[in-house]
Amino acid sequence: MTTRKHTALPKARTLIEALPWLTRHHGKTVVIKFGGNAMVDEELKRAFAQDVVFLRHAGLRPVVVHGGGPQISAQLDRLGLESEFKGGLRVTTPEAMNVVRMVLAGQVQRELVGLLNEHGPLAVGMTGEDAHLMTATKHYADIDGERVDIGRVGEITAIDPGAVQALLDDGRIPVISSIARSSDAEDAASGASGVFNVNADTAAAALAAALGAETLMVLTDVEGLYEDWPNSDEVISRLTATQLEKLLPDLASGMVPKMRGCLHAVRNGVHTARVIDGRVQHSILLEIFTDEGIGTMVVPDTNTIEGAT
Ligand SMILES: Nc1ncnc2c1ncn2[C@@H]1O[C@H](COP(=O)(O)OP(=O)(O)O)[C@@H](O)[C@H]1O
C-alpha cells in the first residue's frame, strides 16, 4: 500500500485565502505606479512583472505607470547635464526634456514591456502623448509662496483614457510613461519641446481617477509614509483623505507628489490609494493578500466601500 502526502496543501490554502479579495476585485482597474527607485535589481523587476501578470490572469485590469527619476539623472550625468529638483520636481530644460523622453519611453518603458511580455503578448507601451492620453500646461513650482519657473514641467489639464480603456478591453496591460503633450497648439507643433515632463506619481493618480480605478498602488523605496521622517521609521498604516491633507505641508522631497497624488485619487473616485515598498519581492501580492497590508493606505473620508482593505 502506498500513501501520498499532500505537501501542496498550504499553497492551496493561500490561494483560497485570496479568493474573497479576488472576487471583490474581479473586473476592476488597478493602476500601479512603479517608481524608478524601486527598480533596484533584475530579480525585483521580474517579480513585479509576475505580480502584474498574475493580477491580469486573476481577472483584474492592471495599468502600469512607471517612473525613472534615478535613470534620468544617471543619463543626464553621463551627458554632463545637471540634475536639480525643486519642490520634488525636476527642473527640466528643453535639452533635459529630450533626455527625459528618451530614458522613460525608450529605455525604462521598453524594459518593463519586455519583462511583462515574457508571459505572453500582454503589455503595450505608450506615453501620455499617444492618442491625447495626457494633455498639460506649464507648471510653476511654489517655493515658500514664490512662483518658480522650473522649465518644461507639466501640469495635467486633461486625460483622454479612451486608448487605455481599449487596450484593457482587449486584455492588454498598458505601460505608460509620464510625458504629456502640450495643450498649446503652437508649442505642440514644435517637436520634442512640445511635450512636458510630468512627475510619474502625479500622472498615475490622474490616470487612476480618469479611469475610475478601484485602487492606486504606488511602489517606492520606503516601507510607506513615515510618521516622522527622517527621525523615525514608524509607518502610518492607514489614514483618511482629511488626515493626509493636514500632513501635506510637512512632507518632503519625493513624498510630496506621491501623497498629493494619493489624495487626488481618493478625492476623485478611487477607492483606496496605497504606498508600498517596491524593494520587497512580490510586494503587490503581499499587499493584496495580507490582512493588514504592508504599507500606507489612504481612504476617502467616508469610507463605506465594502472590503476597502
Ligand atoms: N514622510 C516620509 N516617509 C517616507 N519617505 C519620505 C518621507 N518624506 C520624504 N521621503 C522620501 O521620499 C522618497 C520617495 O520618493 P522618490 O525618491 O521620489 O521615490 P520614487 O522614485 O519611488 O518615486 C523616500 O526614499 C524618502 O527619502
Ligand SMILES: CC(=O)N[C@@H](CCC(=O)OP(=O)(O)O)C(=O)O
Ligand atoms: C517633473 C518630474 O520630476 N518628472 C520626473 C519623471 C520621472 C519620475 O517621476 O520618476 P520616479 O517616479 O522614479 O521619481 C523626473 O524627471 O524625474
